[in-house]
């Protein structure tokens with residue numbers, strides 16, 4: 001087994017998932033503003049250190065995705081953040097894209113940037129302790145979107161990224177996120193997501209990326225958040241499995257879903273149902289940002305001294321998702 005395959009499998013073993021704590025400063029500031037906490041490097045670290053020292057880190061969280069600021073910070077115990085994460089039995093990872101910008105030629109769509117100087121930044125992150133990385137391409141659905149241009153260019157960037165990451169001995173998480181925003185049906189989401197993922201793998205293969213050392217981070221198949229259509233969780237699971245069976249090569253060791261704006265419990269329940277009906281060999285786990293952190297952040301903001309209470313809430317979400325990743329979650333356990 002290659003080293004990268006080993007790391008990918010370890011991150012997602014036995015229901016473990018990934019904590020996406022890689023909010024860029026702009027996004028983290030929005031999150032902190034919403035709960036009336038001043039967004040500065042100290043407060044951003046304070047909240048994140050509470051999560052990273054929670055007991056569920058060893059049982060449930062196989063990897064944590066960090067942002068550039070965080071991977072370089074020292075904790076209150078004067079060790080680096082990657083050292084803290086490793087000491088909890090989890091793998092430190094890093095977001096290496098520099099964000100989604102307007103796509104020239106189709107400016108209502110986005111292209112993710114960050115390839116310039118990436119090789120050098122990867123070497124630095126590796127030295128800082130990163131074992132895996134993340135790059136997110138974003139696509140929106142409407143009458144004319146995602147365009148061929150956005151599908152091609154984002155797939156190309158994701159493949160160039162993944163290839164450079166493997167060259168530097170880290171596991172690339174490939175995240176093509178088809179956004180939930182819009183009036184589209186679940187069927188549209190299925191068609192567009194399948195097209196996007198297939199194109200990503202065409203490019204990954206073309207760029208000679210070792211698929212056994214890649215984690216795919218896709219969206220689930222959902223109806224748009226402005227659509228009248230409401231589909232039950234069983235249907236979300238079925239459509240999501242149909243999509244992945246038809247678009248993901250069997251070499252991929254694991255799939256870790258993003259939550260994409262679903263509520264915490266909805267993201268857990270859908271993951272549980274996907275695993276309940278999973279008739280593939282893929283590990284199906286989670287790489288959640290909002291769906292792991294929202295309640296903990298709200299609670300912490302009300303009483304920033306209450307570390308135990310904040311960790312209790314985070315531990316519960318992590319445990320629920322780890323049960324869901326094994327198809328063992330239920331509403332009774334949730335409550």
Ligand code: 5MM
Pocket residue numbers: 020021022023024025026027028099136177258259260261287288289290291
């Ligand atoms: C943690 O959120 C990430 C946001 O990155 P930016 O600050 O650069 O926008 C995001 O990429 C995240 O990792 C995924 O979208 C998954 O997060 P959710 O909240 O959708 O589970």
